[in-house]
Amino acid sequence: METTVANNPYLNGNFAPVSKEITTDNLKVIGELPPDLSGMFVRNGPNPQWTPIGMYHWFDGDGMLHGVRISNGVATYRNRYVRTRGWEIENQAGKAVWSGFLEPPQQDNPYGPGKNTANTAIVWHAGQLLALWEGGAPHSIEVPDLNTIGEYTYNNKLASAFTAHPKVDPVTGEMMFFGYSFSPPYLQYSLVSPTGELLRTVPIDLPMGVMMHDFAITENYTIFMDLPFTFSPERMQRGEPATMFERDRPSRFGILPRFGDNSNIRWFESPSCYVFHTLNAYQEKDEIVLIGCRMSSTTVLIPQDSQPDPDADIPRLYQWRFNLSTGEVLEKMLDDVPCEFPRVNENFLGRKTRYGYTGRMKKGSLPLFDGLIKYDLESGKSETHEFGQGRYGGEAVFVPNASGKGDEDEGWLISFVYDTNNENSELVVVNAQDMAAQPVARVLIPQRVPYGFHGAWVSEAQLNDSNG
Numbered sequence: 001m002e003t004t005v006a007n008n009p010y011l012n013g014n015f016a017p018v019s020k021e022i023t024t025d026n027l028k029v030i031g032e033l034p035p036d037l038s039g040m041f042v043r044n045g046p047n048p049q050w051t052p053i054g055m056y057h058w059f060d061g062d063g064m065l066h067g068v069r070i071s072n073g074v075a076t077y078r079n080r081y082v083r084t085r086g087w088e089i090e091n092q093a094g095k096a097v098w099s100g101f102l103e104p105p106q107q108d109n110p111y112g113p114g115k116n117t118a119n120t121a122i123v124w125h126a127g128q129l130l131a132l133w134e135g136g137a138p139h140s141i142e143v144p145d146l147n148t149i150g151e152y153t154y155n156n157k158l159a160s161a162f163t164a165h166p167k168v169d170p171v172t173g174e175m176m177f178f179g180y181s182f183s184p185p186y187l188q189y190s191l192v193s194p195t196g197e198l199l200r201t202v203p204i205d206l207p208m209g210v211m212m213h214d215f216a217i218t219e220n221y222t223i224f225m226d227l228p229f230t231f232s233p234e235r236m237q238r239g240e241p242a243t244m245f246e247r248d249r250p251s252r253f254g255i256l257p258r259f260g261d262n263s264n265i266r267w268f269e270s271p272s273c274y275v276f277h278t279l280n281a282y283q284e285k286d287e288i289v290l291i292g293c294r295m296s297s298t299t300v301l302i303p304q305d306s307q308p309d310p311d312a313d314i315p316r317l318y319q320w321r322f323n324l325s326t327g328e329v330l331e332k333m334l335d336d337v338p339c340e341f342p343r344v345n346e347n348f349l350g351r352k353t354r355y356g357y358t359g360r361m362k363k364g365s366l367p368l369f370d371g372l373i374k375y376d377l378e379s380g381k382s383e384t385h386e387f388g389q390g391r392y393g394g395e396a397v398f399v400p401n402a403s404g405k406g407d408e409d410e411g412w413l414i415s416f417v418y419d420t421n422n423e424n425s426e427l428v429v430v431n432a433q434d435m436a437a438q439p440v441a442r443v444l445i446p447q448r449v450p451y452g453f454h455g456a457w458v459s460e461a462q463l464n465d466s467n468g
Contacts, residue, residue: 045452060100063119083148086115120164121454126196127467154198160188182209216281226252279342294318341395425449
């Protein structure tokens with residue numbers, strides 16, 4: 001099958017992959033890196049090693065990590081593929097062996113029907129940096145060199161896939177994750193101790209398989225989203241699409257105690273929607289409050305609807321309140337500006353936060369972000385940092401100022417930005433308490449950094465504590 005490289009937007013411009021893995025020291029900085037900003041920003045994203053087979057989707061590419069190490073006002077850069085089993089097989093073959101999400105499953109592929117690309121996100125927990133892909137096991141990564149150690153299966157205790165969005169409780173150090181499947185059990189929920197031991201995995205009953213990309217935690221509860229982005233083998237047997245967004249099905253939110261199981265989960269219904277990413281959740285009296293980027297429906301990985309939803313794939317910041325006493329659900333939009341990739345100061349994850357941060361989406365068919373939005377969730381106001389004409393970024397990670405007063409918004413927002421005017425990439429460091437100002441620092445990257453997905457900040461202390 002010929003791939004449509006020439007007219008596929010995800011293989012052109014700054015979505016296109018880069019071929020070289022490089023290491024560079026002492027990068028040029030416009031402005032000044034804060035002297036107490038010390039650690040490493042690492043971002044994951046898709047970067048196909050070879051020309052894809054058939055139709056290519058942005059979600060298909062091999063994982064590539066881009067890392068900027070900052071210390072004493074000096075920055076260095078390196079990028080490395082996540083060397084998964086699939087990457088190694090294709091590297092030896094010198095060509096793509098697997099097709100992607102938009103092609104039929106390769107049931108006759110001698111290496112298996114699909115590959116773990118490890119291309120979506122990363123998490124730091126218990127001395128390990130893990131590269132994540134929600135269809136399989138995480139991969140352990142050495143820091144700061146970003147070399148791949150291999151699949152990380154918790155001493156073979158890992159019994160499910162591993163979400164791209166695990167949650168680490170900043171107070172207890174516990175990590176919660178889940179794995180979804182298109183065959184029973186459709187959902188499994190796991191807890192990892194602060195020292196990295198997989199403590200328990202419990203199945204959670206769902207009516208059918210759904211794509212569940214994210215979830216949320218509070219101080220005492222875990223919140224799952226059973227949304228109508230469904231998978232049905234029966235549909236596939238009838239010659240219909242296996243994956244569909246079913247607009248006539250309600251959304252369901254399941255809330256269970258952190259150490260609970262299927263016997264004490266409570267389900268709350270609200271209008272049909274899809275949520276790729278949550279901002280945060282917290283407890284307030286009898287209510288669980290969830291904040292996330294909600295879209296009315298999605299066409300991602302789905303054939304076009306004969307009656308398209310004009311609001312499909314447009315995420316906006318929403319709040320849900322689930323009353324544990326009355327069962328009532330209150331859903332409201334917090335802002336009508338399209339936005340995605342929500343983040344908070346993760347020192348407050350699962351607790352009530354005043355501030356949240358998102359990427360502002362440019363209007364159009366491609367996921368381009370032309371600025372960052374800071375939300376004051378108490379006042380309902382927001383501030384925007386504009387990247388500038390022809391400049392587009394992605395998710396911004398909040399890095400708290402370790403030597404500051406400890407105010408929730410005292411710190412920096414860090415993101416890669418691509419300038420279409422000069423075709424160069426930068427790492428920008430924005431003062432989160434002065435969003436309208438120019439970045440305090442722009443680190444010029446010596447090669448293009450393609451648009452990607454999720455990142456993390458690994459502090460100096462964590463780098464020193466690394467097990468990898």
